[in-house]
Amino acid sequence: MSELRLMKGNEALAEAAIRAGVDAYYGYPITPQSEVMEYLMAANPEKTTGMVVLQAESEVASINMVYGAAGAGKMAMTSSSSPGVSLMQEGISYIAGAELPCVVVNVVRGGPGLGTIQPSQADYFQTVKGGGHGDYKLITLAPASVQEMSDFMRLAFELAFKYRNPAMILSDGAIGQMMEKVELFDPIPRRTDEEVAQQCPWATTGRKRGTQKRVITSLRLVASVQEEFNIKLQKKYKQIQENEVRCEMIGCEDAQFVIVAYGSSARTSMKAVELARKSGLRAGLLRPQTLWPFPTKELRSLAERGVQGFLSVEMSAGQMVEDVRLAVNGRSRVEHFGRMGGVIASPSDIFEALKQFAAGEKKLF
Amino acid sequence: MELEDIIKEENIVFKKTKLLNDKPLSYCPGCGHGTVHRILMETLEELGIDEQTIGIAPVGCAVMAYEFMEIDMQEAAHGRAPALATGIKRVYPNKYVFTYQGDGDLAAIGTAETMHCCNRGENILIIFINNGIYGMTGGQMAPTTLEGAKTSTSPYGRDVSTMGYPIRITELIAQLPAVRYVTRQSVHTPAAVRKAKAAIKKAFEYQAEGKQGTCFIEFLSNCNSGWKMSAVQANKWMEENTFKYYVPGDIKDNFKLLKNPIVEL
Structure with a gap:
């Protein structure tokens, strides 16, 4: 049964993550999005859905924990705000280069530098034009309501897995902090390990003898091999451009x-x-x-x-x-x-x- | 007796593990990496846990480790292997996870990820290859480079007054309460290889218990090309110099410190 609640945008996002069947959240506190991890820690989904919630030592670690779990086929996410997302750019580039599905949430605040803690939209370039190094794109969803903070959490994972590509939810301090009515979607059960292995044959879940090993990497030392991969990425991006505009x-x-x-x-x-x-x-x-x-x-x-x-x-x-x-x-x-x-x-x-x-x-x- | 009569299954006394393929290793002849690769893969095969194991390769000389090891692996960014390992182990607590990292990766750029992974007591094995130099990039100073040692970025020798001291990160890690097993090994003699393999086996047996507690094995290795010596000279130099500062042996076992690491200045 869908459920009607009055919630902050950050809380709706966190609740939606549990309901979407997310396997792991790794994060680091930063204003104005700390409610995401606080909500998750209080909800303690490890006891209900089995979702892992872990406070990492930095945003650098958070995004790399996401990398690991995503490489093993799990639904992994992190959230942060502008200065923290800058720290994640290295990891995001690697994730794009390894073609892994995951969701990163940026509840944007004013910059540059430490800037302010009030809402801003000055991370647009960073998000849609690159941010990290190399030719890559993030599927970027921009919620304009608490309702969309919830709905886009599920959509972001759908798109990320559909295209094996990282997705970003680019929110801002106002959407994250304001309270509105939200209709929460019905919980979706987390995928079992067997379902993960079946749906993500590329994931590192342990190589069965007599089968090909799986390697998650963004390293392609030979220039022509790297270019071939770049062309493949660009084809994928074209497909996303044709099909996923909203x-x-x-x-x-x-x-x-x-x-x-x-x-x-x-x-x-x-x-x-x-x-x-x-x-x-x-x-x-x-x-x-x-x-x-x-x-x-x-x-x-x-x-x-x-x-x-x-x-x-x-x-x-x-x-x-x-x-x-x-x-x-x-x-x-x-x-x-x-x-x-x-x-x-x-x-x-x-x-x-x-x-x-x-x-x-x-x-x- | 003809050769065909000798090559028979019942006469086989040694076989290379199937978990290492036949690709020529990218390491210099005489370097410790190849040996550590072998005993690591042998141990997984002997324990029968290779189908449940996920390895994390570093950035450094072992960046291509996944080319040689026939198990599922992920390639981390420089220094971030313990974060990847954490991410995987938390969603697959019943699988075996190890990282394989060099001294620059683990004790310089990845210090935070390493310390905090160990401080949480992630139930993984960290394999740390310490050769006191950045081998892959051509012999620059590492955090573990000994005082006075000449490298391409310490051409007059490591001056501790400006470049800091060689870091005994293994001793630092042993201090963390959630760390279960810490040992310093080498693979420069057959006897050392046997001891080193026993250490790897113990670490995976601990991991099998499924409890909190990180296992950490440092392997002292030569870098004969980086040190500009022959492999034999490099091993001798390592015994005479490296072993004095980085003393081999068990440092912590089953959460109990076995020796008090003394840092003399």
């Missing part, structure tokens, strides 16, 4: 101006669109739920339909706006509006920016 469009059918925003910026932008509509400005919202793959086609078709301008609203200096520009490809005007360092733009701030943008202004901040 976005929500509100009032875009007749919109002259479209706000593009994800996460908590999408929530404030939704209100700004209402304010604009009331004032007679035909505005809409395109909310990417997947940041990679990015809803390029959806944006392009809106531009082709005649949308005059796209305003990318982000809690950053303007990162996603680059992908919006690439998608629109000069067909319409594209600008960015946003606050930084943990400051959240209010719906009226965004509405004002949209009015100026519609009037032809370029400098919106």
Whole structure:
């Protein structure tokens, strides 16, 4: 039976991990996402579902524990916030290079450096453009509600295992900390060791004599072998781009101006669109739920339909706006509006920016 | 007697373990790695636990260990093997897990992962090959390089006033209460090889009990190419110098410290 509860985003995420049949959580405390591990420790799922919850000595260790468990075919995850996720980049690159499924959650705070503990979206580049070394991509889901913190936990694992690729849930401090009603999905039993062995023949579960050994590695010393692997990865990424784009469009059918925003910026932008509509400005919202793959086609078709301008609203200096520009490809005007360092733009701030943008202004901040 | 008459199953007195394949090892002739690989795989075969064992390879000379060992293995980032091992052991408490790490991997870049894995008493075996140098990258100073020893990054000899002291990480690890078995071995003579193999066997037998408690075996090895000596000279040098600072023998058994490690300055 699905269950209705009032929860923080971080708590909903943790509860969803237990219900999704996750095998292991390895993490390290950091604000504003410490509730994830606290919730898991208090829930003590080791006694119910058998899920392992372990506080590691660092984010470097956490992500490598995830690597080990994922390499053995288990559903493993970690969560952190910006400075901690920076520490994980090495491990994420190895996991991508070893083609392992796992989920990493980033409840983003302001940066650079130690920055602030307030919400931010300044880790967009790090998440969708690389972060670690080498040509790789993370399937990136951007929840904009406590409900999606729960739903995307299950979806992230589904996609990660479908493509043998790490998935990132790119949340932010506001979504993680705010409380909302959430409908929790019915618990899914953890896979048995036999099911893991059957579903993940590549996993290191112990080599049976007379069978091929399994090796989990990202090392391919010969250049041509490495290139062959890179080509294989790129093919997989293309497939993900074709099949897994998810976005929500509100009032875009007749919109002259479209706000593009994800996460908590999408929530404030939704209100700004209402304010604009009331004032007679035909505005809409395109909310990417997947940041990679990015809803390029959806944006392009809106531009082709005649949308005059796209305003990318982000809690950053303007990162996603680059992908919006690439998608629109000069067909319409594209600008960015946003606050930084943990400051959240209010719906009226965004509405004002949209009015100026519609009037032809370029400098919106 | 013809050769065919001799080559018969009943006459076989020694066979290479099936858990090592026939690929030529990537190690220098005379290096300890090959021998440790062999006794490790022999032990898994003799105990009959190879089908339940997962090994973690390091970054360093043994980065390709999984090319030679015919068991399921994972390749870690530099220094992170104990974290991978923790991740696996926690979700498969009934399987056997070991890491295989060099001195740079374990005692420099991976110090935190090593210490904390041991402090949690993860029920795994850590195999630590200490040859006092970075072999794979061409002979740079390691955390375990002896005082005064010349390497490509300590060309005038290791100066402890600026480069720090050679770290006896094995003694440090022995201090942690959750560590069950700590021993320092070598594989430079047949007698040493036999003792070293017995140590590996004991560590896996402990792991079979399924309790908390990390087992840690240091193997002192020569690095004849890195030390710029012949293999025979290198083994002699190791006995005369390395063994004085890193004293071979059991340090801790079944959670009991056997000798008090003294760090003289």
